[in-house]
Amino acid sequence: MMVLKNWDNKTWISSKKYIFSFHKFIKSKVRLNNNIKVLDIGCGRANIISFLQKKYKFQNKPIGIDIIKSKNTKKNIIFKKIDAIKYLKKTDQLFDLILIKQTIHFFSKNRIDTLLNLAKKRLNQKGQILIFLLKTKNNKIPSFKKMKTKLIESLKKDENLIKRIKKKFNKYQVSHFNFKVSISKSKYIKMIKNKYISCLLNFSRKEIKRGVEEVKSDFKNQIKFTDTLICINYRR
Ligand SMILES: C[S@@+](CC[C@H](N)C(=O)[O-])C[C@H]1O[C@@H](n2cnc3c(N)ncnc32)[C@H](O)[C@@H]1O
Known part of the structure; x- marks a missing residue:
């Protein structure tokens, strides 16, 4: 499997502003207090749960799992380098x-069903699962032509995935998290070179180089857009 290493490495997704605004969004959906137990599946560098831990000082440190361990993974949480399904099968912990977040598209259809069944079983009473995916229609992620084609392809797949998730959760709520991004073109080009998003993972060096040239000529020096995520909220 191709792996994503630069997703939250010095991108807007790791910025204080983003994490703060994401926290505000979660707070509008979940009762956050220091008694709750949190699990982040595909946590990356664990920026989000690390922020929550600082803010709420949970009695039980949040657990973040990922198949990749980055050097600068946050230290104030419990990190486990393990496949999500393996972890959920072996743990006996229950979570609130x-x-x-932006991880479920890495799982095959059958594995998604398994993942969701297991996650549901690991919930406390009134526990919640929040799943975030890129908005599938009219997505504003700045792209060069080939990137756009790949992005649209993967967003089409995500639409089916969303249907699958909704089927599994017979009761759920859907909402949107919006974040206004303003990023310099040079920084965004660096992100593209680092293949920050999964639709770039299979691109050859030549394709990235061409894409970068396209971005250089087609975008303004400051790139502005809204990054929108769909949130599917399941409550036990
Ligand atoms: C796009 S990143 C999202 C990171 C973080 N949730 C965020 O939104 O900033 C997806 C993450 O899922 C992880 N991942 C992919 N497949 C996984 C699996 N089977 N089990 C656990 N983590 C996985 C990847 O390594 C990657 O860090």
Whole structure:
């Protein structure tokens, strides 16, 4: 499997402003207090749960799991380098909040069903699962032509995935998290070179180089857009 290493490495997704605004969004959906147990599936560098831990000083440190361990993974949480399904099968812990942010598209259809069944079983009474995916229609992620084609392809797949998730959760709420991004073109080009998003993972060096040239000529020096995520909120 191709792996994503630079997703939250010095991008807007790791910025204080983003994490703060994401926290505000979660707070509008979940009762956050220092008694709750949190699990972040596909946590990356664990920026989000690390912020929550600082803010709420949970009695039980939040657990973040990921198949990749980055050097600068946050230290104030419990990190486990493990496949999500393996972890959920072997743990006997129950959680109040299971976060699956921009990660579920890495799982095959059958594995998604398994993942969701297991996650549901790991919820406390009134526990919640929040799943975040890129908005599938009219997405504003700045792209060069080939990137756009790949992005649209993967967003089409995500639409089916969303249907699958909704089927699994017979009761759920859907909402949107919006974040206004303003990023310099040079920084965004660096992100593209680092293949920050999964639709770039299979691109050859030549394709990235061409894409970068396109971005250089087609975008203004400051790139502005809204990054929108769909949130599917399941409550036990
Ligand atoms: C796009 S990143 C999202 C990171 C973080 N949730 C965020 O939104 O900033 C997806 C993450 O899922 C992880 N991942 C992919 N497949 C996984 C699996 N089977 N089990 C656990 N983590 C996985 C990847 O390594 C990657 O860090």
